[in-house]
Amino acid sequence: ExxxxxxxxxxxxxxxxxxxxxxxxxxxxxxxxxxxxxxxQKVEFLVSFYNNEISEKSEIFDDQFSVERxxxxxxxxxxxxxxxxxxxxxxxxxxxSDSNQPQHFGDGTRLSIL
Amino acid sequence: xxxVTQLDSQVPVFEEAPxxxxxxxxxxxxxxLFWYVQYPNQGLQLLLKYLxxxxxxxxxxxxxxxFNKSQTSFHLRKPSVHISDTAEYFCAxxxxxxxxxxxGTGTRLQVFx
Numbered sequence: 001e002x003x004x005x006x007x008x009x010x011x012x013x014x015x016x017x018x019x020x021x022x023x024x025x026x027x028x029x030x031x032x033x034x035x036x037x038x039x040x041q042k043v044e045f046l047v048s049f050y051n052n053e054i055s056e057k058s059e060i061f062d063d064q065f066s067v068e069r070x071x072x073x074x075x076x077x078x079x080x081x082x083x084x085x086x087x088x089x090x091x092x093x094x095x096x097s098d099s100n101q102p103q104h105f106g107d108g109t110r111l112s113i114l
Numbered sequence: 115x116x117x118v119t120q121l122d123s124q125v126p127v128f129e130e131a132p133x134x135x136x137x138x139x140x141x142x143x144x145x146x147l148f149w150y151v152q153y154p155n156q157g158l159q160l161l162l163k164y165l166x167x168x169x170x171x172x173x174x175x176x177x178x179x180x181f182n183k184s185q186t187s188f189h190l191r192k193p194s195v196h197i198s199d200t201a202e203y204f205c206a207x208x209x210x211x212x213x214x215x216x217x218g219t220g221t222r223l224q225v226f227x
Contacts, residue, residue, distance in 0.1 A: 031213060041219075042217050045214040045216065048214055056214055095213070100146060102160045103160075104160070107157040
């Protein structure tokens with residue numbers, strides 16, 4: 001069964017550094033998402049992306065965050081200048097279409113900011 | 115604004131016992147409802163979904179959930195659990211005019227032999 005893959009599985013970065021989290025969505029999917037889960041808290045929506053543009057974003061997704069689909073397969077999340085509170089598990093997801101189709105999640109990237 | 119409440123943070127049960135994981139939501143518009151399961155060190159896997167039609171939905175591994183519009187609930191049940199069902203279970207909703215998922219805080223199901 002096709003799956004969403006995320007790399008790296010664990011990223012350790014110094015505060016203030018830029019970090020890029022990578023995702024390869026399922027190939028025929030058109031909608032892409034990033035979520036995060038701070039340790040011990042609920043999974044939170046960050047951003048959705050369709051047709052090469054952001055379709056929706058949360059309050060968390062401020063100017064420090066950006067997303068990109070640089071080629072036909074990858075979907076990336078960039079954090080420009082990381083803060084301690086950015087430490088979390090970041091999940092990428094994709095779906096065939098919008099809300100009535102289930103989102104398929106990757107295994108996540110654990111981001112640790114030192 | 116929509117929200118999801120999972121009142122039970124942990125549910126310990128013995129193997130072969132029945133279990134119910136509770137989920138309530140609030141929304142002013144129609145919603146789609148989902149249960150996701152997260153095994154240790156893995157991502158979220160879709161367990162089952164309610165989009166429309168029959169209010170009782172089932173998964174391939176024996177779980178079922180019933181959409182109750184009047185009580186705004188989508189409780190997850192299994193008549194007989196197995197050790198391998200030990201995991202974190204997340205209830206999620208999305209409103210029909212948006213594609214973001216709103217998650218509950220999760221319920222950790224611990225099955226003991």
